[in-house]
Amino acid sequence: MDSRFAFLASFSYLDSAVKAIERLRKEGLREITAYMPYPEHEIEDALGYGQSPVRVWALVGGLCGAAGGLAFTSFTSVDWPLVTGGKPILSIPAYIIIVFEMMVLFGALSTVIGLFINSRLPQIKPLVIYNPEFSAGKYGVYIEVSEAKKEQAKQILIAEDPDQLDEHQLGDGHG
Amino acid sequence: MENDAVNVSRGSLAHPDIKTMAEVNVDVLKPLSKPGKGWWMLLGLCVLGIALLFWSWGIQMVQGIGVTGLTSPVGWGVYITTFVFWVGIAHSGTLISAVLFLFRAPWRQSIYRVAEAMTVFAVMTAGLFPLIHVGRVWHAYWLIPYPNSRFLWPNFRSPLVWDVFAVTTYFTVSAVFFYLGTIPDLAAARDAARGFRKKFYSVICLGWRGTDREWHHLSKAYIFLAALATPLVLSVHSVVSWDFAVGIVPGWHATIFAPYFVAGAIFSGVAMVITLSVLVRKAFGLEAYLTIKHYDAMAKLCLVTSMIVLYAYLSEFFMAWYSGEEVERAAFWQRLFGGYWWATWIMLVCNGFVPIMLWFKRVRHSIAALFTISIFVNIGMWFERYVIIVTSLHHEYEPFAWGMYRPSTVEMGIMVGSFGWFGFWFLLFTRLLPPVAIAELKEVLPRPMKPVADSSFVGTGSPPGGVSNG
Numbered sequence: 001m002d003s004r005f006a007f008l009a010s011f012s013y014l015d016s017a018v019k020a021i022e023r024l025r026k027e028g029l030r031e032i033t034a035y036m037p038y039p040e041h042e043i044e045d046a047l048g049y050g051q052s053p054v055r056v057w058a059l060v061g062g063l064c065g066a067a068g069g070l071a072f073t074s075f076t077s078v079d080w081p082l083v084t085g086g087k088p089i090l091s092i093p094a095y096i097i098i099v100f101e102m103m104v105l106f107g108a109l110s111t112v113i114g115l116f117i118n119s120r121l122p123q124i125k126p127l128v129i130y131n132p133e134f135s136a137g138k139y140g141v142y143i144e145v146s147e148a149k150k151e152q153a154k155q156i157l158i159a160e161d162p163d164q165l166d167e168h169q170l171g172d173g174h175g
Numbered sequence: 176m177e178n179d180a181v182n183v184s185r186g187s188l189a190h191p192d193i194k195t196m197a198e199v200n201v202d203v204l205k206p207l208s209k210p211g212k213g214w215w216m217l218l219g220l221c222v223l224g225i226a227l228l229f230w231s232w233g234i235q236m237v238q239g240i241g242v243t244g245l246t247s248p249v250g251w252g253v254y255i256t257t258f259v260f261w262v263g264i265a266h267s268g269t270l271i272s273a274v275l276f277l278f279r280a281p282w283r284q285s286i287y288r289v290a291e292a293m294t295v296f297a298v299m300t301a302g303l304f305p306l307i308h309v310g311r312v313w314h315a316y317w318l319i320p321y322p323n324s325r326f327l328w329p330n331f332r333s334p335l336v337w338d339v340f341a342v343t344t345y346f347t348v349s350a351v352f353f354y355l356g357t358i359p360d361l362a363a364a365r366d367a368a369r370g371f372r373k374k375f376y377s378v379i380c381l382g383w384r385g386t387d388r389e390w391h392h393l394s395k396a397y398i399f400l401a402a403l404a405t406p407l408v409l410s411v412h413s414v415v416s417w418d419f420a421v422g423i424v425p426g427w428h429a430t431i432f433a434p435y436f437v438a439g440a441i442f443s444g445v446a447m448v449i450t451l452s453v454l455v456r457k458a459f460g461l462e463a464y465l466t467i468k469h470y471d472a473m474a475k476l477c478l479v480t481s482m483i484v485l486y487a488y489l490s491e492f493f494m495a496w497y498s499g500e501e502v503e504r505a506a507f508w509q510r511l512f513g514g515y516w517w518a519t520w521i522m523l524v525c526n527g528f529v530p531i532m533l534w535f536k537r538v539r540h541s542i543a544a545l546f547t548i549s550i551f552v553n554i555g556m557w558f559e560r561y562v563i564i565v566t567s568l569h570h571e572y573e574p575f576a577w578g579m580y581r582p583s584t585v586e587m588g589i590m591v592g593s594f595g596w597f598g599f600w601f602l603l604f605t606r607l608l609p610p611v612a613i614a615e616l617k618e619v620l621p622r623p624m625k626p627v628a629d630s631s632f633v634g635t636g637s638p639p640g641g642v643s644n645g
Contacts, residue, residue, distance in 0.1 A: 052395035076328035123382030132366035137196030
C-alpha cells in the first residue's frame with residue numbers, strides 16, 4: 001500500500017496562500033484544507049466553492065415552521081371551538097403572527113442544524129494538525145498527498161515562501 | 176505594514192490605529208484575564224441587585240400579588256413597564272448585528288458583539304417580568320401550549336399569546352445568532368489561553384479550527400440567520416405594541432403603535448449600547464476599535480429614532496384633539512396635566528428634546544456628552560412606557576373607574592433588582608467572551624499582501640481580487 005503524507009504550510013500573506021492553493025489544484029492535488037482567521041472569499045473561490053446547502057435547510061425549516069404554526073393554531077381552535085371576542089373560530093389573520101414567529105424560529109434552528117452537519121461541527125478530534133496562529137492572522141494550507149506526489153506538493157508550497165512548513169506521515173492507505 | 180497604502184480600497188480607514196491582524200487578538204482578548212478590583216465591586220453590586228430582585232419576588236410569592244400597587248383600574252404597572260423597557264433595549268442588538276449586517280454598514284463590526292450580548296441579557300431580564308406579573312409563577316407553564324387533561328389550548332387570537340411566541344422566538348434566535356458569531360472568536364481565545372481556560376474555550380468553541388469548510392458554511396448560515404432575524408426585530412416590538420393597541424383603552428388604541436414602538440425600541444437600545452460600550456471601551460482600552468466614527472454613527476441612529484418618537488408623541492396628541500373624541504381628549508389632557516404630568520414631561524424632555532443636541536457634530540464627537548445623553552434616553556424611555564401604560568389605564572371611560580396607581584416597594588425592588596440581574600450577566604460576558612468580534616473586524620482590515628518589491632506578480636494597488644492565476 002502507498003504511504004500518505006500531509007503538509008501544513010502557514011503563510012503571512014494572503015496572495016501567497018491563494019497562489020499555493022491555485023497551483024496545487026492545477027496539478028490535480030485537491031485534498032486541500034485551508035485555514036483562515038476570517039472568511040476569506042478569495043480562498044473560497046480558489047478552492048472552487050459553490051452554493052452552501054445551508055440555504056436549503058433555512059428554506060425547508062422556515063416552510064415547515066410556517067406550515068406547522070398554521071396547522072397547530074387551526075387544529076387547536078377547531079379542537080375546542082370556543083368563540084372569543086365574537087371572532088370566527090378560524091381567525092386566520094390573527095394566526096399569521098404565530099405562523100410568522102414559527103417560520104423564523106424553525107428556519108433559524110434548522111439553519112443551525114444544517115450548518116453543524118455541513119461544517120462537521122462540533123469537531124471533537126484533538127487539534128493536532130493546526131497552528132494557533134491561524135486564528136490570529138495567518139493563512140494555512142493543508143494538503144494530503146500520496147508518496148508519488150509528495151515532492152511536487154512540497155515544491156509548490158516552498159515556492160510561495162511559507163513561514164512554516166510541517167510534514168506529517170499519515171497511516172498506510174489512509175484517505 | 177509597509178504596504179498599507181496599497182490596500183486602502185478595503186475601507187480600512189475606519190480603524191487607522193490597528194496595524195496587524197494578530198494585534199486584534201491581543202487587544203481584544205486582553206480583558207479575558209484576571210478581573211480587577213473594580214470588576215468584583217461591580218459584580219458584588221449586581222449580586223446585591225439580584226438578591227433584592229428575588230427577595231422582593233419571594234415576598235410577592237408568599238403574600239400574593241396584593242403586595243403590589245396593582246389594582247383596579249391600573250392592572251398593569253411597573254412590571255409591564257419594565258418588561259417593555261427591557262424588550263425595547265433588546266432591539267438594537269439585533270438591529271445592529273442583523274439589519275446593519277444585511278445593509279453592509281461598515282461601522283457595525285466593532286460594536287455588534289456588545290450589542291448582541293446586551294440583547295440576549297435584556298431579553299433574559301424582560302422574560303422575568305411576565306413571570307413575575309402573572310402572580311402565581313408556578314403556573315406560568317400554562318402559557319405554553321401543551322396537550323393537557325382538559326383539552327384546553329391557548330387563545331391564539333390574543334395578543335398576549337402572540338407575545339409569548341414572539342419573545343420566546345426572539346430570545347432563541349438572538350441567542351443562537353450571538354453564539355454562532357462568537358464561535359470563531361472563542362477559538363481565538365482558546366488559542367491564546369492556557370490551563371483550565373483553554374479547556375473551557377476548547378469546549379464552547381466546538382472544536383472550531385477555521386477551515387475553509389467551516390467558514391464557508393458559517394458565513395452562509397450567518398446571512399440566513401440575519402435575514403430571518405431582521406423581520407423578527409420588527410415583529411417583536413410590533414407584537415408588544417399590539418398588547419396595548421388591540422385593547423380599546425384610550426391612549427392605546429392607535430394604529431401608529433407598531434412603528435412607534437419599534438422606533439422607540441431602537442432608540443432606547445442604541446442609547447443603551449452607547450452607555451455600555453462607553454464603559455467597556457474605557458475599562459478595556461478599546462479606543463482603537465470603538466472609534467469616534469462608531470459613536471458618531473450610533474448618535475445619528477439615536478437622533479433619527481428620537482425624531483420618529485417625538486413625531487409619534489406629537490401626532491398622538493394631535494389625533495386626540497383632532498378626533499374630537501371626548502374620552503380620547505381627556506386621556507391626553509390627563510397625560511400632560513393630570514396626576515402623572517411629571518412622568519410625561521420627563522418622557523418628552525429626555526426623549527424628544529435632549530437628543531436634539533445630537534444635531535451638533537461637537538456633541539456627537541464627545542464621548543462624555545453622548546454618555547450623558549444616553550443616560551437621559553434610558554431614563555426617558557422607561558418613563559415613556561410608564562406613561563403609555565399607567566396614564567392610559569388610570570383615566571378610561573367611566574369617571575367612577577378612574578384612579579391613581581402608586582408602585583409599592585416590592586415592585587420598585589424588583590424593577591431596580593432587574594438592573595442587577597442584567598448587569599451580572601453583562602459583567603460575566605465582559606470577562607468570558609471577546610467583547611469585540613475578532614474575525615469580523617479582520618474582514619474590514621487591509622489584507623496582508625506580499626510586499627510589492629519581492630512579489631512575483633506586478634502591479635501596485637492591485638485589488639485583493641486581482642490575484643492572477645499562477
